[in-house]
Amino acid sequence: MDKLRRTLKVTLAYEGTDFKGWQDVSSAPSIEGTFKRALEQILQERVTLKAASRTDAGVHARGQVLSFKTEKLTPLENKLRYSLNRLLPSSISVIEIEEVNSDFDATNQADFKLYTYRLSPSKIQEPLDRRFAWHFSGTYDLEAMREGAKMLTGTHDFSAFTNQRKELPENRVCTLHQAIITRSDLLEFHLLGDRFLYKMARNLVGTLVYVGLKKMDKNAIRALLSEKDRTLAGPTAPAHGLTLERVFFSSDPSFVQAEVPPLLNR
Secondary structure, X not given: OOOOOEEEEEEEEEOOOOOOOOOOEOOEOOHHHHHHHHHHHHHOOOOOOEEOOOOOXXXXXXXXXXXXXXXXXXXXXXXXXXXXXXXXXXXXXXXXEEEEOOOOOOOOOOOEEEEEEEEEOOOOOOHHHOOOOEEOOOOOOHHHHHHHHHHHOXXXXXXXXXXXXXXXXXXXXXXXXXXXXXXXXXXXXXXXXXXXXXXXXXXXXXXXXXXXXXXXXXOHXXXXXXXXXXXXXXXXXXXXXXXXXXXXXXXXXXXXXXXXXXXXXX
């Protein structure tokens, strides 16, 4: 462990409705800014947060992970979690705090991220789903969507599924390990990958929705991957349907040393 500073790993859950995403911006409330102010108020020191994912405005999380270093050498995890949850708004909760190795970095060491997108296909949306599921009624061809999802899995250049922004990375190759669609009252898209480009998860969902509604042939997905043209893919699904479910780290003692975590192997 760092002799001068301890490294703490935090697991957060939040409802993203009232926030402009994770990243701290001066013009609007953010998850990062809100959490950081509460943390610094308690610790009485400046901290730098490293987050596993920079979720967009309106996106939710059950398992966002962040790390930071503190000069407070006395173990304080349980007390800190309690104090943060008393100080933070009800839309943000600290699930767990633990001390980790000094070289742990939530931003750069995440191995897999699991997102779930929820869609309400019924004519009338349940009120309790309003903030957490996209209401897009229609008759969906579930089998065609699942076949399209299989075409998306693997290692590809996902340029056709990322929106333009100034800091868009040159490397747009990602590995989508699993893309599973389940159906109950809601349609749920479970996406497990090593990394996700800007709005990539929502663009994958929007494209699969078009496949399900017969607005796009499932075989067009192969062309999208090869032609890398965003204008040919489906729409960007609304942010409020997306939830960051979990982040996996190989440094975690509970991590299963396999090609992918077994969570979605079914």
